[in-house]
Each structure stands twice: as C-alpha cells, then as structure tokens.
Amino acid sequence: MTFTRSLSALLAAAAASTLLAGSAFAADPIKIGVPVGLSGANSVVAPSVVQSAELAVAEINAKGGVLGRPLALEIADDASGAAGAQKAFDSLVFQKKVDVLISMETSAARNAALPIVTRGKVPYIYTSFYEGKSCSPFMYVNAWVPEQQVPPIVDYFAKEKMAKTFFLIGSDYAFGRGMLAFTKAYIEKTGGKVVGEEYLPMDGTDWTPIISKLKSAAPGALITSTAGGAPNVTLTKQLRASGVTLPYGNLAVDEGTAKGMGTDAEGIFLSASYVTGIDSAANKTFLGAMQKKFGADLKTPNDLSVPEYEAVYAYKAAVEKAGKTEASAVLKALADVAVDGPRGKIAMSQQHHAALTMYLGQVQADGGVKVIQSFPNVSAGQQCPNLKP
C-alpha cells in the first residue's frame, strides 16, 4: 500500500514536473532570423557568427526564454552578396515570419535588404562594423563606424610615434574608400598631413608601384584599408618584402587574419571593439561558455561574432521592456536598453548606433593581439540625426 502510494506520488511529481517544463515552453517560439554568408566571401567568418547566436539562444532558453517563450533561430544563407541577401531576407521575413533579424552583412547586402525589412516592418539589429550613416527606423547597429575605429590609431601614431605625415592605401571599393576618406578628413582636422592616397582594384595582386610611391614619399606612418582576406595579406607581404618598417595601422585586419599572416603581421596596429584578450570577467565567462559548448569545433570569437551574441541579449531586454514582441514597441525599447556583454556595457542609444569601448591592439610575434590602450565609450557621432532617439 505504502509502495503504491509512494509510486503514485512519484508519478504525480514526475507528471507535474513535465507539465511545468512543458508549460514554460508551451508558447510558440520567438523566431530570430539570421541571414549570413555561409557560402561565398563571408563564409570565413559566418560560422563564428552562427555559433555566437546559438550560445546566446541556448543560454536564454536554459533560463526560461523571453516572456515565457523560447527563442528559435532561423539561419539563412545569403551567399555573401546583394542578390542572395534579398532572397534570404525575403524568405525569413515573409515565409518564416521571423520576429526579428539579427546579423552581420556586407554593406551592399545590407543596402539591398533594407527595403525588405521596411516592407516587412521587422526590427533588424545590424551587427557588422561598416562605413556609417545607414539609417532606417527599423535598423539598430551595435558595431563600430569610422568615427569610432579610426581616431585611436591616428591619435596614437600622432602622439606616441610622432607621425606628422600619413600615407593611405586601400582597395578600390565602397568600404575601402569610405574608411580612408574619413581617415583623411580626421588626420587633416587633427593637424596631420596626408602625403599620398592610393587604391588598387579588389582583384589586383601587385602593389609594387604603390609601395614604390610610399617609399619615395617617406611618410611618418601608414594606414591601410583593403578588402579583408587576400588583398590584405598580399599588401602586407609585399610591404614586408620591400623592407617597409613604418608604424603600420591596418583598418581591415582582425585577429584571425593576423594569425594567418604569420610573422609578416608582427607589429601591425589595429583598432577594434572586441579582441579575445579583453581582460574582463564577462569576456572570460563568454569565452569559457563558447569553449564548453563547441569544444574542438569552436571558431575563434571576433569583432563580427561577439556583437551577434550581444544583440540577441539586447533583443531579449527590449522585448521584456516592451512586454511584447510587437515590432514598433520593440523598436522603441531597443534604444533604451543596455546590455552587459563581452565588450562591456552597450546601449544603442545614439541615433540607433552605440557608443563603444575601442581597443588599440598590436600584433605580436606569436600572432596574438596585445591591447596597447583602450578608449572607453567612444561616441558614434552624428550617424542618423533624422532618426528620433
């Protein structure tokens, strides 16, 4: 008798617990659309972005989700291009009916996809650094713009390396030219002088004439903004082979590429809102959790993947503040919430952009990046003065 009773009690408890667990997630999931370049040029970085999103969603769901609803990821490949992005955004917004879009994109893909976001009236958190001044009431940005990335390098070269003249080299495309146009204006505003500005087409492989001009101009420092990957590596190798030892700031290099360049990358200065070496408890917890979840398959977290992780939390905070997933309420709340993440406390409160702590790093002989100086809460400046918050 006692046996039966205890058994039934056990069964009841078990039933109750499944019921409880069930009730927590009985509601429909909140869908997060992640359009990224799983194929094409961005495929080098896209897997790390997806891993970031997966960790954030798993952590949030383990703690009961958002407003009692679980989060679910909808990943779509955009083939790293504008046409692919239009397809990916279209299917996420109108077929999968996602509640929010959170991802990095190339500038061309973002511009192509924004009309779809506007038509679908879906909040979009853009997590890639970019050339700035892209404004939409539906889009928030939690990554850096030139106003935040360029000054640390230029200021450091001017103050610590006594550089008065600068030479600029870039790849001939929107991001390369946009970054260097800003850099030039900033150098001239702060009293420096640009003694040369040269571009090579994206598929160009021989930088020799440009390097010869650089050497004859004999500037105090060099700043480059090439396309990521091959052009960056080619330029750096040829600079090193020609014996260029100037202070060398690279606006397009990240930790992964720096490792790939081996000894040639040593000494390069870079500026980023995230490097793995950030010495904070939040960053160490994040890196530990990534390591635990993905083990040997872990893609090194970077300046494009960490904003994805933080943006999922920013969305969670905005939905909780709004009390619902309805787009206009969430969009309003996104400007007000702040999230503590691996990059520190971040709020997208400056005209849909965020003030960020920027790190000036220098590549070491082992390929790691050492933080030389940090610049807390660098303002995004005037990005979208016509947007309300």
Next chain:
Amino acid sequence: MITLALDIITTAAILFIVAAGLLIVFGVMKIVNFAHASFITVGAYAALVTSRFGLPPAWAPFAAFLAGGLIGAATERLVVRRLYRRPLDAILATWGLGIVIGQLVTLAFGREVQFVPAPISGTLAAFGVDYSLYRLLLVPTALVIAGLFAGLLNGTRLGLSTRAVIMNENLAQGLGIDSARVRLITFGTGCGLAAVAGALITPLASVDPNMGLAWLIGAFMLVMVSGGSLLTLGLSCFVLGGLQVLASTFISPILGGLTIAVLAAVALRLRPQGFARA
C-alpha cells in the same frame, strides 16, 4: 628612377613566370588551358605542404612541379585529350576543371588564407636604392626557366618531336612520332610550370583557393599577344608589364590594372599576329 626601372624588370619577370606554362600548352596544343589559374593555386599549396613538413623552401618549386605535372597529366588523359579537335569546348572544359580543382583545394585546406613563410626576406641595397630581394631574385629565376625550356625544345629528341608536332601533326604522326605522348608530356609540363609559378609567387601573394584567378587574364592576354614563342612572350611581358607599371606610377594603379588587358586587345586588333613575326 632606378626604383621604376627595377619595378618594370621585376614585374616583367613575374609575368613571364606566370604565363610560361600557359604558353607551352597553347604553343603545342593550340588550346587555351583555363585551368591554368588552378594549377597556380595547386603550386602554392604544394609550397604550403612543403613548409608544413619542415622541408627547406628551395624544395617548394620542385614539389610544385611534381604535383602540378602529375595532376596535369592525369587530367590530360581523362578530359583534355578528347577535346583537341574542339578548341572552344576545351576552353569550357578546362574552365570547369579549374573550378573542380579549386573546390578540391577548398575541401582539403579550407577557404581561409594560408601562410607560407618567405624563404628570403629583406631588401638589397642595389644601385643606391633598397629593393625587395625576393623580387630581384625572380629575374634570374625567369631567365633560368626560359633557358631550360629553350634548351629542352631545341636541344633534345623530345623537343624535336614537339616541334614536329607543332609544325604539322599529321606529318609527324606519319613519321612515327607518338603525338599523343608528346601532348601528354607537354600538357603535364605546362601545368607543372604553372604550379612552379604558384610556388614562386607565394612569398608575395596570399595563398587561398582563388589566388590563381587574378593572374589568369593577364597571362592569357600576354600569351595571345606573344603569338606563341618564349622569346616574344618575354618581349610582351616586358612591354606590357612595363606599361602597366608606368600607368600605375604616373596615372593611377586602378588604370594600371587594366593596362595589360586593354593594350593586348588593341595590339591584337592592329596586328593579329601580335609580337610574332608574320
């Protein structure tokens, strides 16, 4: 001024090294090997593997020649040999072959940019300027490659058979020359040479699955203009490469990037036989 002269000479040397393999295939077989770019890539990855095994960097070009030559010979047997009478289809087939090889490289090594340490770094103080030592070394390297092939073509039995096939294949066959074997060896050698080029440019370029592609159009144009001999290829590399450097230096590197393709097209319009004697 001296820097400019060195820029021109070294650029011509690099272009010659890259285009030589394509020229040999085109000269003998009258087909354009659009998989040339992929064989450049194969050579670069051969250099990567050599350095991963800790072998001296000087071995890289030989390892590359072996890898490129074997893969080239295999593809000649499997694909190219069926298409000798259909040169346009051969362009498509070799282009497709290039994509296949590129994807296989991606599968084996991943899409990311790889690093091969440079065998020599630093500069040489020559004629009063500091110049990249490795670029300077590519000039004698190009001359050695040219010398080896001139010697092979003019001083050996195989070279004799090859020249016979170039001049009149039917007649050569009638004389008992195994033209299929000549073609196999030529295609393999051309691909091997492309791979050598890949290994030689790794210290100056990034190693990634698409790295060869940037060189393909330039090499193709140079071979078309040269009209098919090593000497005229050297000449066209010097003239067009030199103009590219001049345009890049005095006008803009963006225009410089167009120089070879545009001038080669113009040259072929005005003089269809290119630099070759009529």
